[in-house]
Amino acid sequence: MIKISADQISHKLGSPYYLILGSDPYLQHYTQTELRNAFKLAGFDEQLTFVIDNQTDWIAIFDCCQAMNLFSSNTLLLLDFGENSLNAGITAKLNTLSEILTPDIALIITLNKMTKTQENAIWYKALSDKLVVVNCATPDTLQLPQWVKNHLQQQQIAIEPKAIDLLCYYYEGNLLALTQIIAQLKLLYPDHIISYDEVESNINDSAIFTPYHWTDALMANKIKRAMHILQQLKMNEFEPLILLRIIQRELILIINLKKGLQQKSLKQVFDEYKIWQNKRTIYTNYLNRCDIKSLFNLLAKLTEIEISLKHNNQVQIWDEIFNLSMQFMGLDKC
Template sequence: MRLYPEKLAQHLKAGLAPCYFIYGDEPLLKQEALDLLRHTARGQGFDERLRFDADQGLDWDEIFAASQSLSLFSQRQIIELQLPEKLDKTASERLRELLKQCHPDLLLLITGPKLNQQQQKGAWFTALSNAGPVIPVATPEGPHFARWLSQRLQQNGLQVEAEGVRWLAFAFEGNLLALSGEIEKLVLQNLPQPLTLALLQEQVQPHHQFNPFQLFDPLLEGKVKRGCRILLQLRSEGIDAGMLCHLLARELNALLQMQLGLSAGQSFSQLASELRIWSSRQNLVQSALNRLPLAKLQQLQSMLAAADVAVASFDDDEAWRWLYSICVGFLDGKKMLVAP
């Protein structure tokens, strides 16, 4: 059963499931889901909590021993288990064995990293889905982020004008932890409401945060303004231009191979399978291929080669100018006439 974080509180009104799996790369939403589950469990007599972390090595025998015993001071216990980035065959089998140990006085709270489509098809993930709710936590983006932010403000008793909400979404995109802290500060300041854009800009310091992988999806969609904004923010956060060149090269190479394959009569689904393009990204890739002919992709690849030369020559400004031009080039199929 898939359960999204915003629905967790409503779900818990009907009682606790024996097991929850929270996975993803958004630290705030993951921590809040865990805190809510712990609080609910404590209210139902789960007074003992044991924690096992993959970063410190997983002793499965110790976990099994804990799941089968109760202390003198508690009749109900929580076992928290942080899974590693990848589960080998042995870990997958032991996890599935552990799930069979569930009983009314044991609550399993299992957390893990962001999972790709292949991992979500694994036997261990299926077993977790059957044992209880699986809760994906990801940073909301675009319109989803604006809606999430509006709900968050309302939950904290804050009324904010529409343009103020849009500015906050821009100022804190990709950094929910910082945003949560600023909302708490605004509540404590007891400012006159509704909060205006001018007041927010006076009181709040922007804290954008992106990772390099967030750059590519907007470019594939042709949303170059957003892509360029993310690129500039990545530079301000100290991301290395050479890293972006490497990641962009991988994306462009895949697009080139697909465009060549389509020209040779291969099907999109066949090419996507050969190049291991996740199903969740295939619509984005298809959009880029419809917009960018082979000649344009080859030009972008040549521009990327120039960016690589600038990186190798330690000309950081030149490299970033090329990267910016490449982002703009994802707009349409027209050949670019102006180079940095």
């Protein structure tokens, strides 16, 4: 098995089996397009796409495989799971499919995610010797600058380093818009290194965030980032009540962690509450900065905001959430 990032796909063509893993729409489309074109050139003229869910007609898929064998047609099967995930029933069907694949059948599977347990499935192990797993997860804030540099190199575009940071700030989480603005800049300024000012004069704030980007920024005490994320969530009309629920769960978790530390080690508490390894540093730093009284004051403020929202639809809810964010980061007295 070979594991690669999406921008390496052009160097790993030629395998019969690919697993596109990750939910970034731009990376998924880019990878699928590269693979479809490569298989077309390799003589796989028949390309069939099946959207996989609990209603999928697997008999039709299996019958296609049998018919292909009869006529010796090189055929590409693309199984697209969309937002759906693997379950026991679908895994069983994939196990059966892996047993009837022949050299004239190529396979691309597009999945948002897989667990370690699912990697023990029969189909996964059966394909593993010839399987290329393509990471199509959206680059996070730390990975994005290098992704942009790689993309600029592929497109033979030169941009000032500080302008790359600007692109990352305004297009995080939105690779489609990011690649479009880069293509636009290439057309506008084809013959020289593109400057910070030239980038700044053409960009729009098109970053896409989830509420969990917001809570991570709050705990990391990244003021500018937290406010930027919140502004984008507001602009995209994210439901404020859902934000309140998410921050409420986060606060209750942190309070429980803080209480647990009175009797147990940090590792014991993290294990008990199943804190992911990649989140433990950010929780540790926040727990070291906060005290239990401030956390309960935050929870009381949150309750106050929710009560106000329920009794008065005209309440300036986003202003209240901005103030709560500042308080969460210790920048506003309770």
